[in-house]
Amino acid sequence: MPLTEPSPFTYHPTNRHLHLHYPSPAPKWSHALPVGNGRLGAMVYGRTDKELLQLNEDSVWYGGPQDRTPRDAAAHLPQLRQLIREGRHAEAEELVRLAFFSTPHSMRHYEPLGKCEIEFAGMQGRKVEGYRRWLDLEKAMTSVVYAYGKEDGQKETVRVRRDVIASYPDQTLVMRVRASERISFVVRLNRTSELEWETNEFVDSIESRDNRIIMHATPGGKNSNPLCTVLGVSLDDEQEGGQVEAIGNCLRVTSAACTIILAAQTAYRHPDPFQATSSDVAAALQQPWETLLSRHIANYQSLFNRVTLRLHPDANHLPTDQRLTTTPDPGLIALYYSYGRYLLISSSRPGHKPIPATLQGIWNPSFTPAWGSKYTININLQMNYWPVTTGSLPECFLPVVELLERMAVRGKVTAETMYNCRGWCAHHNTDIWADTDPQDRWMPSTLWPLGGVWMMIDAMEVLKVHYDGDVHARLVLLLRGAVEFLLDYLVESKDGQYLITNPSLSPENTYIDASGAQGILCEGSVMDITLVRWAFELYLWSNRRLSNHPSPLHDKVKSTLSRLPPLIISPKTGLIQEWGLNDYDELEPGHRHVSHLLGLYPGRYISSTTPELKQAAARVLRRRAEHGGGHTGWSRAWLINLHARLEEAEEVQRHIQLLLNNSTMPNMLDDHPPFQIDGNFGGCAGIAEALVQAGWEDESERSLKITLLPAAPGGWKKGEVKGITVLGGHVVDMSWEEGQVGDAVIVRKDGSDARLVVAYAGGKPVELKPGKEIILSDGDSGSNICKGFRVSVRG
Template identity: 65%
Template sequence: MTSSHVPDRTGCRDDASPFSYDTTNQHLHLHYTSPAAEWSHALPVGNGRLGAMVYGRPGAELMQLNEDSVWYGGPQDRTPRNAAKHLPLLRQLIRSGKHVEAEELVRRAFFSTPHSMRHYEPLGKVEIEFHHASVEGYKRWLDLETAITSVVYQYEKVDGTVVKVRRDVICSYPDQTMILRVVASEKIQFVVRVNRTSEVEWETNEFLDSVESSGNRIVMHATPGGKNSNRLCTVLGVTVDDLKDGGLVEAIGNCLVVTSACCTIAIGAHTTYRQADPEAAAISDVDSALARPWSELLQRQVADFQTLFGRVSLRIWPDVSSTPTSVRLAASPPDAGLAALYHSYGRYLLIACSRPCPYGKPLPANLQGIWNPSFAPPWGSKYTININLQMNYWPASNANLPECFFGPVVNLLERMAVRGAVTAHTMYGCSGWCAHHNTDIWADTDPQDRWMPSTLWPLGGAWVCIDAVEMLKTHYNREMHVRLAQVLHGAVSFLLDFLIPSADGKHFVTNPSLSPENTFIDPKTGVKGILCEGSTMDTTIVRWAFELYLWSDKKLQPDSPGRLRNIVRSALARLQPLEVSPSNEILQEWGNQDYAESEPGHRHVSHLLGLYPGRYISRRKTSKLCDAAARVLQRRAAHGGGHTGWSRAWLINLHARLGEAEECERHIELLLSNSTMPNLLDNHPPFQIDGNFGGSAGILECLVQAEEGIMETKQGGKEKGVVIELLPACPSSWERGEVKGVCVLGGWSVSFSWEDGVVEDVVVTREEEGLYGAVIVFPGGKQANVHGPGKHVVSTTEKGLQTGKVVGFDLD
């Protein structure tokens, strides 16, 4: 047994933490009257790299820990070596409608060995034995505005003395540590342990190397497993503020026994992914944090967090935020204010799981953000790039969090472009780079799994690249543009090589192609098929990539076009158009083939990519395609579509683009009632965080939308502009509300309030000279034009409101 030597720090009440629940800004609280019984009730904290699920248990507290670079295994070489040799035959079989033969060839020549990429694992867990089993006055909450999760309660000692306890947890970005503050009305004793245990008990030895305690510190080392895996180290340190009054930290075995009325616990962790010596780095983080008083740690964390979270706000009434969150969630229908909380929670989660990393090599949010409790997580908790990673970042644009997107995603794209060049050349004989429907920490670009409806689809990387470049149109960043231009050039080069002439020679199509995870019935043979030529999703991605390349190249090199510009423009003109089915008037999913869906209620609606997040299908620009897209959604709904959380979230955004407020309201209610766990995390099932982000973006999409158009100038001429529509799909139950700081195309920020569908004064702001002016379209169709940078207040009572107008959408 050794006593710790910790700094002598007085001021046990330096934070004056109350032993009660503070209801200030309660509309931004998730709050509960009982501790978390299981993971789906625990509350998440994170700083982009480190994360924890905090259970808030008074007896045996549990904090499930994650660090974004803890993955099983190192880089792999899985590229199918002879695939390109078999590509001509595969294309011929697909074009001939020989579905069975084509799929058999894919199994033999195009699947990877091993078939799976690496998977994400937990960092470990902190267990704290308080032994406060019978408590009163219990309250647990997460304050989204400050990113603090707290617990208060009281218990009675044997002698009748009532002891009050408060615990606060933050995950500090400035200090790169998890901080737990424990304050009590008198000294209490508790035991702290750090561990890393598998759900399967006998597997634990495979994932844990050592745990040792000494002084006021616990150090845990582990190797996640797999060849060339990152090694990890977690360090936990404790300091007591009441050392002179008998506060004490003792190391016993591999745990710490703390006796104190006010103490701070700091947790740091690193892996060899970023640090050659993860133990030294983690100790440095912990010691630096513990050298600061709690009040300073808290101030630094809150100030940093609010620079991001405070940019956008949303309130919707009626609101019953004083009611515990789990009770609100169980209500049918839920109160309108819960949708606003859900949106704010999405912004909170994105900040907590995806930020630039001060140690370099940032990683994006995976299928579970950073909060994964399992050593064998669903779908490996990887980066799935046929919808899921993209959906993770849908709110990054309109909710004004570009930093959360650019650093992590662009870093991954740059590494994928290197690895994907090998995949493109070896598998398809193409220049440039490509990636299939998944990637991992090592930017693996080869086919994942051996599941025909998803595996052989080499356009996943192009879609991620599109999202990154598209982000520049709202949040322009020249440094990121220059970096992305190189990545986009490679993605477009691959697409140009991968395209082949259609059977009639009129168009360019992708082959092999598929519509992610969906299957069809070939009406000619009755055979169930998967592979096709030029799926609607593929065509949309190729068109979008080509148009963004032209925009990007012209913006970076206005007077010296890149060598690809004319080639891209020529190929763009020959892309296959979107087709409407003559049999049921829905948008065709498999290109120019009028195939029937084998699963009409399928969760993916990939062929509607051009409606959302794209803008090729629009109520104003393409009414026929818009009607066909609406019929797709009607057909999906009639057959049970939207049954997963992320799919339901996509439907909200799609219906919002169609201006269908009632459908948006229905799907938001279903997302909350059927696909949301008590801690408001998305339930696929199982947990998958993309639904939170997609739903968060969709709620804003109901209130503000924007697209490019032609607007009238002050002189009566015409110029490119952004059409900003207010309340395009606002549910009728959202009787009153206010939104501030929503970002749209052209760098515009929009704020306004509304009541009973009537918009009050609008403030639109653009900090710098942007791409376009803007036309503000109010409910009912009235319009107003704004030009130039600065703050513009548009009053709904001004006579000038009716003078501004949109005059067209032909941007060429």
């Protein structure tokens, strides 16, 4: 007998290992499921009486550019440096409040686009059967199926299915509504806060006509971006009695199969948002659902399918929220990894004037979001993009490149006006307008002008994995400007031996000096000096890569590198000294930031080649853990990566479990609390770091060591991964079972002539050449769990 096609009104997945799935609607935002096309996004609740989509568009921000640069800072910089050097903390901080803080003290903040509500007529209170909602990471589609129970006089239940996608090719949100018989519902747009009982509506106008709803709004603040949202409906069954009627400011739809298209634009990208949005909707309405869906899936999978990960056992038959409350099964950890890549693809894509993922990605529900839902660049924005390299998503980083280009322009004014320095700089936040001035008036974070330097470092590190000559050409002058700033900003240490930063701090942390006084501002924190060293080395790498003649800065950079202070281990604690040359005590030993271990991860200055520093870093992490460290989602994610670099597999497992159990919401979004997406991205990167690591063994980058399963926990007994990209652009595929690796294939980057050596979790490295296959014995690897391990290199 021929196989029958499964009903679209039931949940029958063939790829449930890539599903977040639930047996009930979302009661609140933390249960709703995200979709996004990089610019336009929604949180989908999957309700049966009044469906709710909370909407976002990434250029909807309060207000326009501001002039906030402190005009009197440079005149007081010598005095501030002297006060810091003399340990006169209170006086230094008072001077900062007077001359170095910006007015207004806050940058602009990100706002919601609004809401779409769909109210199903006559369905309130009816019994619901067979309910299931899910997010399919393979298709980037969220769906819900259910049936309304029989009422008196009815012969059959009414079965319903809704699917939602955020299409990148068509730049729209698309909802498909199907039912077993014609149903009626009302569609509304509004712009209220995340509080469902809120009555204040932040709109200019809402009107409906024909099969459209049009909403105009202007976020507050001078020179704000006006926005326009347009929603349109097309019917499959118009000839059979399906209808769309515009009533008041909403649409009443009667249909058994229809498609709802929603688009939004602001004046940030288009001088006439209404025209641009109407065009997007009209074009999508001309296409059948099947075409819209296939275009969306093909585009999305061209990115998502580059990397796959399976871990076993996999309890994917259980609802996702239930799995999060118990010891995570390995399959849930693999799902979390895939979800991280899905979220990055969905919140950061190239295009016309692209914008990076914010603290909340693109999914901000609040008009007063935590920390403005902007870009915190003393760790958080950087962490958002950690999965780009190993996760093989370099296109998703292009919005950061665009932001850096704009920051360099604003940052030149900041560098000159505040510090009398060449080049450009940025402090610990930025916004849609690439603001580079100090943000907030919180002393432990505000006066730190190396945020832009760290962003430049991340940009260059992406090139080291996914080299792109066009992107490199865009970054060259930006990197030079960041280096010029550092060369001018450095001052001699008190004894004249070293060059250090001043003012400096260790982001958001506080120390206790020898007199027992608390301090924040210092000279040459480890975070600062690591960033300076890293930026200088990348500048020299960039010149070598481009085969340039030595630039005018070349000799100065090399000589300055030789005068930077080393990492110092405290003789009294055995810890790496967080505040550089000063052996200060910590006010908060369990602090969420671990800035002085930047050289361990994402840097590579602390490794097996520096065993004493590696041991000191491990002691830092133990001390943090003993005092409650990792209590925020993103900081827990950072700890996963740090322990992976130390090859501490069971600590990796412990922190992943804590991240999932304590810092992950039912929809698997990260909980700081409140929601911050950086924990998702940092956790995603940490899982990859436990599976594969790579590092150059020489400055010329002619010998690359690749370590397989360096920190994979014992519970990950069986698995397979494909597509992990490492330094130099080489791609790693491998599988393992019961702790024994079966096959590993390394696909060599086109044109690379680097020597490749491979090791397994601390085993003896073995050199591999193209076309060569080696079966490692116990003696080769130094570990009997490696017996029978076969490695080949292709390309």
